[in-house]
Amino acid sequence: MNLYKIIFSAIYIILLFFYFFSETSGNLLKRSVNKTALSTMFFSNFIFFTFEDGIQISPINVASFIAITFCFLADIILLFNFVKGAVAFSIGNIALSVYAFMTLAKYNISLSLVWWSAIIFVVVLGAYLIAIYLLRMNYKKYGIKMVIYLVTVTLNGSLGVAIFATCNDFNAKILGLGFVLFMLSDYLLVTYKIYRKEKWILRSNSGLYFIGMLLITMSFI
Numbered sequence: 569m570n571l572y573k574i575i576f577s578a579i580y581i582i583l584l585f586f587y588f589f590s591e592t593s594g595n596l597l598k599r600s601v602n603k604t605a606l607s608t609m610f611f612s613n614f615i616f617f618t619f620e621d622g623i624q625i626s627p628i629n630v631a632s633f634i635a636i637t638f639c640f641l642a643d644i645i646l647l648f649n650f651v652k653g654a655v656a657f658s659i660g661n662i663a664l665s666v667y668a669f670m671t672l673a674k675y676n677i678s679l680s681l682v683w684w685s686a687i688i689f690v691v692v693l694g695a696y697l698i699a700i701y702l703l704r705m706n707y708k709k710y711g712i713k714m715v716i717y718l719v720t721v722t723l724n725g726s727l728g729v730a731i732f733a734t735c736n737d738f739n740a741k742i743l744g745l746g747f748v749l750f751m752l753s754d755y756l757l758v759t760y761k762i763y764r765k766e767k768w769i770l771r772s773n774s775g776l777y778f779i780g781m782l783l784i785t786m787s788f789i
Contacts, residue, residue, distance in 0.1 A: 725751025
């Protein structure tokens with residue numbers, strides 16, 4: 569299993585390296601093929617380990633399946649429509665949040681022990697909304713949809729910090745770290761869309777997102 573993880577991760581990172589260039593090349597076909605390959609890899613990795621011992625239907629498995637499936641679909645949709653892709657991601661993010669709450673329950677960690685994650689949520693989201701106002705970011709095109717999107721990803725990120733900090737299991741910590749990277753990547757994507765279109769922002773977004781998704785799907789092992 570360790571050999572599989574090494575080989576899989578190596579191929580994944582190589583594809584991600586090439587995506588840093590295809591994403592900003594202006595060639596939609598090249599970008600689409602590269603991104604689809606990466607998304608298919610993390611999705612197939614999730615499917616393989618989730619159903620390795622047969623199909624086991626439970627609330628936590630259903631939540632994870634919905635989450636990863638919609639993240640995969642959103643990746644493809646984003647190639648052609650940002651708003652529709654963001655809606656798909658929001659559904660995936662909500663399912664990820666449900667999965668995060670279930671993960672905490674799985675490790676017998678009550679919400680009263682991670683109350684401080686609510687402070688992280690408020691500070692991160694509040695700081696960015698203030699930045700939007702002060703820097704006069706062009707958010708009006710997306711309106712309330714963007715705010716809802718940021719709420720969902722911030723909830724994931726704050727829960728990810730809680731999971732990482734309180735769960736002793738290694739796979740749980742990988743999951744928590746993946747959530748945090750996912751949140752950071754989405755904030756960069758929103759910044760790219762409404763404030764400053766620079767290649768380093770887009771590449772940083774992709775790097776954090778795909779590494780975050782790799783960690784999340786690896787946590788199911």
